[in-house]
Amino acid sequence: MSDFISSGWSYWVTIIALGGVAFCLWLLFTQRSFLKKDVEADNTGHEWDGITEYNYPVPTWWTVMYVGLCAVGLGIMFLYPALGSNPGQVGYTSAKQAEEEKAAYLESLKPVYAKFDGQTIEQLAANEDARKLGERLFLNNCAQCHGSDAKGSPNFPNLTDSDWLWGGKPEQIHQTITEGRHGMMAPLAAVVSNEEANQIAHYVRSLSGLSSDPTLAPLGQVKFQAVCAACHGMDGKGNQLLGAPNLTDDVWLNSSSREVIVKTILEGRSGIMPAQKNTLTPEQIKMLAAYVWGLSNNK
Ligand code: HEC
Ligand code: HEC
Structure with a gap:
């Protein structure tokens, strides 16, 4: 081209x-x-x-x-390609060179991963060498969003606690990393007025024991059950099939402040975990799943 x-x-x-x-x-x-x-x-x-x-x-x-x-x-x-769009006689392209170098690199990695062949994610998580390998992969591929300590930052979830948007079983984490995830909460300004959003925010804060107005929260509860429960559950404990967070704990994607909750209700929010299957090999993804699982399950 x-x-x-x-x-x-x-x-x-x-x-x-x-x-x-x-x-x-x-x-x-x-x-x-x-x-x-x-x-x-x-x-x-x-x-x-x-x-x-x-x-x-x-x-x-x-x-x-x-x-x-x-x-x-x-x-x-x-x-070589030097004269405008003339491709040159040897058929060189830098994209082809990059492909070849990547293939050679992946080939050279095979022996590193071979010794972990056939191990489960739980077994890998308990293996010190695998953990080190997973940590290096994490620093290179994940730390820019989740932080080098995997503790996350506003809008990027903490991976070291045992609170999960999409589930914390080894195979769920593996799926998250392989295919990516898209957590989507649509804006609700069309069905919820500013005043109602404020009432709901008071109710949401009361779910996790944060300060709230005792007259507004019950009004918010009625609205919550009508509008929010479909995703966050009647009890507000969330739904991992939708990536809808548990609203009753003290873990927040962004902030627990009333203003942020009102903004979330009116404007919605969205979080994208990019799929890694085209970037990393299956062995690398498994190593990462073990590393992440180990962060909250290793003693
Ligand atoms: C571009 C930023 C970005 C990068 C890079 C990234 N993530 Fe994520 N990740 C996110 C976001 C944002 C979410 C939350 C998605 C949501 O809101 O549902 C997430 C979610 C997750 C989850 C699910 C957490 C839960 O509570 O269920 C896991 C596990 C995870 N990431 C692991 C990784 C690993 C391992 C890597 C490295 C291969 C990685 N992420 C790289 C942004 C990123
Ligand atoms: C269509 C499903 C859906 C509905 C309906 C919905 N939410 Fe959400 N909500 C989500 C998802 C998914 C997320 C996570 C978005 C992300 O990953 O960025 C979320 C995130 C949130 C957050 C941020 C939580 C955190 O940990 O920081 C709050 C607060 C929230 N929702 C409150 C509400 C309230 C209140 C309502 C009703 C007015 C509501 N949601 C309706 C799906 C929904």
Whole structure:
């Protein structure tokens, strides 16, 4: 596929590339005094403190090198993609090179993972070598969102507690990492007024024992059961099939403040855990699942 939006650019690049070589050769031609070996070097007439400047012909070795480099340049342009969208004779592309290097890298990893073959996620979690490997994978691939200690940050869940949006069984964590997850709460401003959102927020805060207004919370409860319970459950304990969080504990994706809860109700929220199946190998994903599971299950 060409990187150019029109063939004009391809010609433009070709002209610059070939023109560059032509310019170099022209420059050499204008300095061709090397051809006239017998010519005496001109005295330029410049003299400083007894040092005279001469205009000697360019040495032959230098000329040969110069012409040689022009030839090498033309050779490279012929073999590799250099002249606009011309792919070159050897069929090189940087994407292909990256693919090959990745394949070679994955091949070189095989022995590292081979010794863990056939072990379950629980067994891997208990294995010190596997844990170290998992930790390195985590630091390289997951820490940017979940933190290097896996404790998360606002909107990125803590993976070291035993509170799970999508379930904490080994196979559920494995599924989360492999396929990714998308937690979606639609905005409810169309069905809940600002005042009602405030009442519901008081009720939600009361579920986890946070301060709330005792007259507004019961009004919020009625509305909660009508609008929110479908996902968060009648008791507010959440639903792992939908990734709907438990609202009765003290673990919050963002914040437990009344303002944030009202905003969540009116504007909704969404959290995306990116799928890793196209980035990491199955062995790496299993190692990571074991590492994450171990964070809250290893003694
Ligand atoms: C781009 C940011 C990002 C990266 C990178 C990322 N995650 Fe996540 N992850 C999230 C978000 C956001 C969620 C919460 C999804 C939701 O709201 O439902 C999440 C959720 C999870 C969960 C589910 C937590 C629960 O409570 O059920 C696990 C397990 C997890 N991530 C593990 C990993 C691992 C292992 C990696 C590295 C391979 C990783 N994540 C990389 C953003 C990220
Ligand atoms: C369609 C299902 C659905 C409905 C209906 C719904 N929610 Fe949610 N809610 C979710 C999901 C899924 C998340 C997690 C979003 C994410 O991963 O970012 C969430 C997140 C939240 C959070 C953030 C929790 C935390 O730990 O920080 C609060 C608070 C919340 N919902 C309250 C409510 C209230 C109150 C209602 C009713 C007015 C409601 N939700 C209705 C699915 C729903």
